[in-house]
Amino acid sequence: METIRERNSAIIPLFISYIETNNITAFLDLFSHDGVQFNYFQCGMLPAEIRGKAALKEFWTPIPKKFSEMRFPIESIYPMLDPGLVAVKYRGYTRLKDSGNHYNNEYFALFLFSEEGKIKEYHEYSNPVVTAKSFNMT
Numbered sequence: 147m148e149t150i151r152e153r154n155s156a157i158i159p160l161f162i163s164y165i166e167t168n169n170i171t172a173f174l175d176l177f178s179h180d181g182v183q184f185n186y187f188q189c190g191m192l193p194a195e196i197r198g199k200a201a202l203k204e205f206w207t208p209i210p211k212k213f214s215e216m217r218f219p220i221e222s223i224y225p226m227l228d229p230g231l232v233a234v235k236y237r238g239y240t241r242l243k244d245s246g247n248h249y250n251n252e253y254f255a256l257f258l259f260s261e262e263g264k265i266k267e268y269h270e271y272s273n274p275v276v277t278a279k280s281f282n283m284t
Contacts, residue, residue: 149229150229150230150259150263151225151229151232152225153263154225154229154230154232154257154259154263155223155225155232157176157232157257157259157263157265158220158223158232158234158257159220160172160176161173161176161257161265162218162220162236164176165209165216165218166216166217166218168210168216170203170206170207170209170210173206174199174202174203174206176264176265177199177202177264177265177266177268178199178260178262178264178265178266179198179199180197180198180199180266181198181199181202181264181265181266181267181268182195182196182197182198182266182267182268183195183196183202183205183267183268183269183270184267184268184269184270185270186269186270186271187271187272187274188272188274188277189274191274191277192277193205211243212242212243212244213240213241213242213243213249214241214242214243214246215239215240215241216238216239216240217238217239217240218236218237218238218239218253219236219237219239220234220235220236221235221236221237222234222235230258230259230260230261231256231257231258231259232256232257232259233254233255233256233257234253234254234255234256234257235252235253235254236252236253236255237250237251237252237253238250238251238252238253238272249276249277250276251272251273251276251277252272252273252276253270253271253272254271254272255268255269255270255271256268256269257269
């Protein structure tokens with residue numbers, strides 16, 4: 147029998163694969179209706195907080211159109227003592243369609259799951275200097 151911790155940890159590869167395959171509908175289905183994404187240290191390049199499924203859809207729907215390729219290999223999944231929390235370390239290897247520039251970043255994320263196994267909170271940490279340089283914001 148699968149534990150809550152195992153169930154929640156198993157959602158992480160789905161989360162990543164749906165982004166890589168541009169399946170935003172399935173990606174959004176992983177979130178609870180009141181799910182929130184927090185983006186840290188992005189200094190206005192990304193919204194600090196995206197609250198609710200409608201806002202998440204508005205944010206994520208155009209993203210695949212900006213990239214010609216997206217890969218996010220998971221380096222480690224860290225189930226926490228609280229079975230509703232999972233931490234993840236992964237990398238991003240992408241290429242921007244418009245410029246052809248690579249956008250390769252390192253990520254650390256913390257997921258908080260509901261009792262039903264939906265993502266209530268997604269906390270994303272990445273290097274804002276890499277983001278700014280890749281998108282010519284420097």
